[in-house]
Amino acid sequence: MKDKVDMAEETGNKEVEEFHQRLEKAGPGTHLVVATLITTVTFVASITIPGGFVDNDGTYPGSPILSSAAFVTFVIFNNICLLFSSSAVLIHLLVALLPRPESRVMFLMVTWLFILVAMVKMVVAFVTASYAVLAHSIGLAIASCVIGSSFIPMLFIIFVKFYSYF
Numbered sequence: 411m412k413d414k415v416d417m418a419e420e421t422g423n424k425e426v427e428e429f430h431q432r433l434e435k436a437g438p439g440t441h442l443v444v445a446t447l448i449t450t451v452t453f454v455a456s457i458t459i460p461g462g463f464v465d466n467d468g469t470y471p472g473s474p475i476l477s478s479a480a481f482v483t484f485v486i487f488n489n490i491c492l493l494f495s496s497s498a499v500l501i502h503l504l505v506a507l508l509p510r511p512e513s514r515v516m517f518l519m520v521t522w523l524f525i526l527v528a529m530v531k532m533v534v535a536f537v538t539a540s541y542a543v544l545a546h547s548i549g550l551a552i553a554s555c556v557i558g559s560s561f562i563p564m565l566f567i568i569f570v571k572f573y574s575y576f
Contacts, residue, residue, distance in 0.1 A: 441521050445498035448528045452492040455535065456485075480542035484535050491531035498524040533561045 459476070498521040505517045537558035544551035 441498065441518065441525060442502045445495045445502065445521065445525050445528070448495035448525065448532055449492060449499055452488050452495060452528075452532060452535070455488050455539070456492070476542045478542050478545060480538045480545065484538040484542060487531045487535040487538060491528045491535055494524045494528040494531065498528065530562065530565070533558060 501521045508514050540554040541551045
């Protein structure tokens with residue numbers, strides 16, 4: 411009986427070790443590129459505000475034209491996305507300095523989670539920005555929201571399929 415337990419522990423440890431090796435081999439480069447791209451996109455979205463800015467003749471020159479709830483939601487989710495993706499980039503810069511492989515794997519898993527959260531927030535920011543810009547054409551705005559929001563159920567389906575392999 412004890413031999414079976416020892417063999418199961420060895421097999422489990424071997425699988426965990428193989429997972430750690432795959433993650434360390436594939437993770438850092440790919441995660442860093444994805445996190446940097448998300449950071450870049452969210453930064454650009456922040457400085458190129460949907461709808462544009464008020465001209466110099468307006469009451470508040472340089473302020474955003476849009477001020478709807480959808481625009482406010484866009485700004486909040488875009489900032490959250492920038493926070494998570496920038497944090498993932500920072501962790502990647504620091505993870506190479508960690509002495510123990512177990513610590514690196516743990517931080518790579520955290521960056522993976524941060525990138526996932528940033529991706530979801532980026533999609534929500536895009537959908538709300540589209541809605542804010544297209545509010546004058548409610549049919550198109552709703553269609554854009556439905557299409558953009560389909561990312562969330564697709565993500566769920568992908569995770570269910572992915573999880574079935576383990």
